[in-house]
Amino acid sequence: MPTSTGPVPLAGRARRVLQDDPQPTFFTSAIDGAPRWTIGVLTAVQAAALSLLTLAVPAVAVFVATSSDPANTDVAWTRAVVVAANLWLLAHGVPAALGGAVVSVVPLGLTLLAVFTCYASARRSGHATRSGAVASIGGYALLTGLVALVVGAGVTGTLRAVLGGLVVGGIGIGAGLLRRPEAPPWARVVAPLRDRLPTPVVLGLRGGLLVVVALLAVAALLTTLWVLAGHATVVDVARRLSLDAVGGVVLALAELAFVPNLVVWALAWIAGPGFAVGAGTRFAPAEVVAGPMPALPLLGALPGAHGGLVLVAPLLLVGVGVLAGLAVRRWLQPVRARDVAVAVGVLAVTAGVLVGLLVAAAGGAAGPGRMAHVGAHPLWVGLLVAAGCGLGAAGATVPFDPAVRDALRARRARRRDGGPHVASDRPVADGPVAP
Numbered sequence: 001m002p003t004s005t006g007p008v009p010l011a012g013r014a015r016r017v018l019q020d021d022p023q024p025t026f027f028t029s030a031i032d033g034a035p036r037w038t039i040g041v042l043t044a045v046q047a048a049a050l051s052l053l054t055l056a057v058p059a060v061a062v063f064v065a066t067s068s069d070p071a072n073t074d075v076a077w078t079r080a081v082v083v084a085a086n087l088w089l090l091a092h093g094v095p096a097a098l099g100g101a102v103v104s105v106v107p108l109g110l111t112l113l114a115v116f117t118c119y120a121s122a123r124r125s126g127h128a129t130r131s132g133a134v135a136s137i138g139g140y141a142l143l144t145g146l147v148a149l150v151v152g153a154g155v156t157g158t159l160r161a162v163l164g165g166l167v168v169g170g171i172g173i174g175a176g177l178l179r180r181p182e183a184p185p186w187a188r189v190v191a192p193l194r195d196r197l198p199t200p201v202v203l204g205l206r207g208g209l210l211v212v213v214a215l216l217a218v219a220a221l222l223t224t225l226w227v228l229a230g231h232a233t234v235v236d237v238a239r240r241l242s243l244d245a246v247g248g249v250v251l252a253l254a255e256l257a258f259v260p261n262l263v264v265w266a267l268a269w270i271a272g273p274g275f276a277v278g279a280g281t282r283f284a285p286a287e288v289v290a291g292p293m294p295a296l297p298l299l300g301a302l303p304g305a306h307g308g309l310v311l312v313a314p315l316l317l318v319g320v321g322v323l324a325g326l327a328v329r330r331w332l333q334p335v336r337a338r339d340v341a342v343a344v345g346v347l348a349v350t351a352g353v354l355v356g357l358l359v360a361a362a363g364g365a366a367g368p369g370r371m372a373h374v375g376a377h378p379l380w381v382g383l384l385v386a387a388g389c390g391l392g393a394a395g396a397t398v399p400f401d402p403a404v405r406d407a408l409r410a411r412r413a414r415r416r417d418g419g420p421h422v423a424s425d426r427p428v429a430d431g432p433v434a435p
Contacts, residue, residue, distance in 0.1 A: 037131050037134070039127050039135075040126065040136035042125065043125045043135075043136045043173070044135070044137070045139065047118040047120075047169070051118075052085065054113060055084040055088050055110070059080040059084040087107070087110065089147060090110070091107055091110035091111045091168075092164030093161075093164035094153055094160045094161045094164065101367045101371075102365055103364075105365065105374055106362065108257075108362060109257035109259055111168065118173045119172040119176040119179075122136060123179045123180060126176060126177050127182070128180040128182050132177070137169045137170050140168070141162045141165035142162070200332065200339040204344070204346025204347045206328075207324045208324075210324050211324045212358075215355065216264075218320070222269070223259075223266045226266070227301045229303075230300045233301075234298070234301060237299075251297070255296065255297065265362065269283060269284060269285065271314060271355075271380075272313070272384055273380045274376065275375055276374065276376070277299060277374055278370040278373065294367075294371070317388025317389050318388050318389070319392060320389055321388060321389035321391060321393040322392040323392075324351075325347070325397045326397070328347060344390060347393050349386060351386055351390075352387075355381060357378070359376050359378040363376055
């Protein structure tokens with residue numbers, strides 16, 4: 001068959017290029033040949049800029065809308081940018097001085113916004129390599145510390161900013177890089193750590209994460225019920241404020257930033273200790289002690305005094321623990337009596353620690369005077385969550401687990417026959433075990 005030796009047509013060259021390089025080339029540029037750490041740094045800059053501008057642009061818009069007010073004559077527009085930067089740092093765990101008062105309550109809604117911008121930036125522009133991930137997360141943390149230095153947060157504030165940037169960037173950028181086309185599967189990423197840990201420990205960690213997710217879902221449902229029950233109070237407080245359009249939008253956005261905090265407080269309410277909104281107040285299933293609070297519509301959704309079935313709300317912890325225990329028991333194959341105890345213990349500790357950290361982030365100081373105490377006690381809530389969920393998981397696995405029953409039966413038989421008081425750690429098959 002004769003072959004052509006002349007120049008290849010343009011369409012043929014394009015088709016050959018696409019066959020040799022199936023990756024899309026429309027958005028490529030000279031930066032694609034740069035080192036991976038450079039792309040990682042640019043990804044971090046993009047992520048930080050997106051979340052910071054999301055706060056700075058509305059702040060400047062509010063300044064422009066209120067610039068005609070005589071009270072704002074001596075206020076420069078840069079002040080709005082500084083306030084936005086302080087709110088951005090507050091979302092990363094750095095206390096802010098707003099209006100002469102120290103605010104340390106982390107607006108978890110803004111934290112979720114920062115996590116999302118990190119995720120979106122990494123998924124769009126990052127590169128899923130080890131150097132790219134380290135450069136992105138480390139660059140984001142350094143940028144957070146740089147912003148803290150610029151606004152004058154001090155040495156302690158800068159260190160907290162770097163730590164918060166590592167946490168936020170690690171979660172958001174890490175999740176975004178895992179969604180990249182070239183990213184390895186999650187199982188391969190965690191394989192080096194998973195292979196070095198005993199299987200019961202790994203399954204206990206998975207069970208603890210499952211407990212936290214389930215408790216947050218229950219708390220979110222409870223928060224929705226609180227808002228529906230207090231709808232009339234919320235509307236009444238909003239009407240009494242007599243806000244204009246700009247003030248209403250600003251207040252609505254500010255309250256949305258603290259809705260996740262209310263969800264975490266609802267989790268503390270379920271656990272039993274409850275939470276406080278100001279010194280001397282307490283909102284718990286067994287007791288409601290209210291007091292003077294700021295005129296914020298969101299606070300109209302706080303629970304009131306109830307009785308009856310509300311008093312058994314902490315039993316929800318046991319129920320969630322039962323479901324998690326059944327899941328762990330299903331994952332744990334083959335099983336040994338000791339493995340069941342280790343998995344349940346790790347599950348309880350993981351759930352308690354994670355919930356305690358969430359409660360600590362959702363509480364703190366929200367203003368001067370009485371408002372210096374807002375939120376729940378992280379240690380008590382974490383301990384009660386660990387105890388309740390651990391009890392439920394143990395009740396769902398230990399009494400009904402064949403390996404545990406066989407081990408106990410073998411121990412009783414050895415004790416009856418005068419043998420050594422030692423239980424075997426070998427996997428025990430279903431069925432009777434000979435003494």
